[in-house]
Amino acid sequence: MAKAKFQIERRCEVCGMPFLAKTIESRYCSNKCTQKAYKRRKAEVLKNEALSKIAEKVDDTREYITVKEAMAMYSVGRTSLYQYIRSGKIPSINLGKHLIRIRRQELDEYFPKRNFANNDVKRLPKLYNMEPENCYTIGEIAEKFHMDDSTVYLHIRKYSIPTRQIGNYVYVPKSEIDNLYK
Numbered sequence: 001m002a003k004a005k006f007q008i009e010r011r012c013e014v015c016g017m018p019f020l021a022k023t024i025e026s027r028y029c030s031n032k033c034t035q036k037a038y039k040r041r042k043a044e045v046l047k048n049e050a051l052s053k054i055a056e057k058v059d060d061t062r063e064y065i066t067v068k069e070a071m072a073m074y075s076v077g078r079t080s081l082y083q084y085i086r087s088g089k090i091p092s093i094n095l096g097k098h099l100i101r102i103r104r105q106e107l108d109e110y111f112p113k114r115n116f117a118n119n120d121v122k123r124l125p126k127l128y129n130m131e132p133e134n135c136y137t138i139g140e141i142a143e144k145f146h147m148d149d150s151t152v153y154l155h156i157r158k159y160s161i162p163t164r165q166i167g168n169y170v171y172v173p174k175s176e177i178d179n180l181y182k
């Protein structure tokens, strides 16, 4: 079983190119695409952070809110929100150009509230390219940085560095290790 090599053709979730995935978790073809995926997720979290700040400021008792506030509080895009407003499904008052206020009661009925849980950029899990060519084995780390295996394991646990076992080897992303011991 240790010798069984995992290798399956997948499409990279970023660039769409087929690649040979060597671990079950492989989702991206290269380091470049892994980094792109991480940047995208980070941008999404930051966007959510901005939305949650807008939503937070809306008092619970307020009956009418702005379109911007509605988009921050509910999972709804601008286009469909305006469709609901134009069709009259959501009552609105127009105080002038860009000054539409819409009633919250109907929004509650039609759209789910946005979920801002787990929206913390500091806790965003980093994505790693765990393909063996981007990793060191424990033995390689021990040799390269002149320490014994148990010290390597200790540091990996201490700094929560991800590892992946493939066959008899434990793989650790090169980038993390080089960073740690540079």
Ligand SMILES: [Zn+2]
Pocket: 012, 013, 014, 015, 016, 017, 028, 029, 030, 033
């Ligand atoms: Zn790719």
